[in-house]
Amino acid sequence: FPQGTVFLVVVDPGVGSKRRGLVADTGDYRFVAPDNGVLTAVFAEGPPKTIVEITERRYGRPTVSRTFEGRDRFAPAAAWLAKGTRLAALGRPLQFYRTIEMPAPVIETEAIKGQVIRVDRFGNAVTNIDRNSFERFTNASAVQVKAGDYRIDRLVATYEDIGSGEISALFGSTDHLELAANSSSAAERLGLERGSLVVVTRD
DSSP states (O other), rough: OOHHHHHHHOOOOOTTTSSOEEEEEEOEEEEESSSSSHHHHHHHHHHSSEEEEOOOGGHHHHHHHHTOHIIIHHHHHHHHHHTTGGGGGGEEEOOOOOOOOOOOOOEOEEEEEEEEEEEEEETTTTEEEEHHHHHHHTTTOOEEEEEEEEEEOOBBSGGGSSSSOEEEEEETSSSEEEEEEBBHHHHHHHTTTTTTTTEEEOO
């Protein structure tokens, strides 16, 4: 995304509760979200340079619904940021913010052990093995990806590169290793679900 992009992130089961709303600046991007851990993966790539609790009511709608703060508080704050309003104008600085525990790949001498963290609507099994961890481990060596009894001997660059009836591995749009099948669900064919073990070894 272009530098300066403002992201509005609302996954908010605690809407209307005492949880805070926040605005964060990572240097390249800005985020508006509830302070419930939804930005954990963003902050894992680099702590925010500035983070502010949204307290200034004039940057929201005049009436705020307890059940629709995404519309009444967070969306207006994102719009003001996109117009050029400074983060500091939206509220008071925060030193601490909430994060949630996320599974990380385990890098061993002979293998990376990861797990499926989600299955998308196409049946692609997305793992927690990120490209940087993968490349540090492989160091340009040939690899084998194992999921259960299934073995994948090479990575492809795009979904189109997967042969008819085949299952292969590639790095998707989030730069995480995923297992995908040509015209079918890799997750269903391999019996994969969230938490399933995926292991990468050097060939």
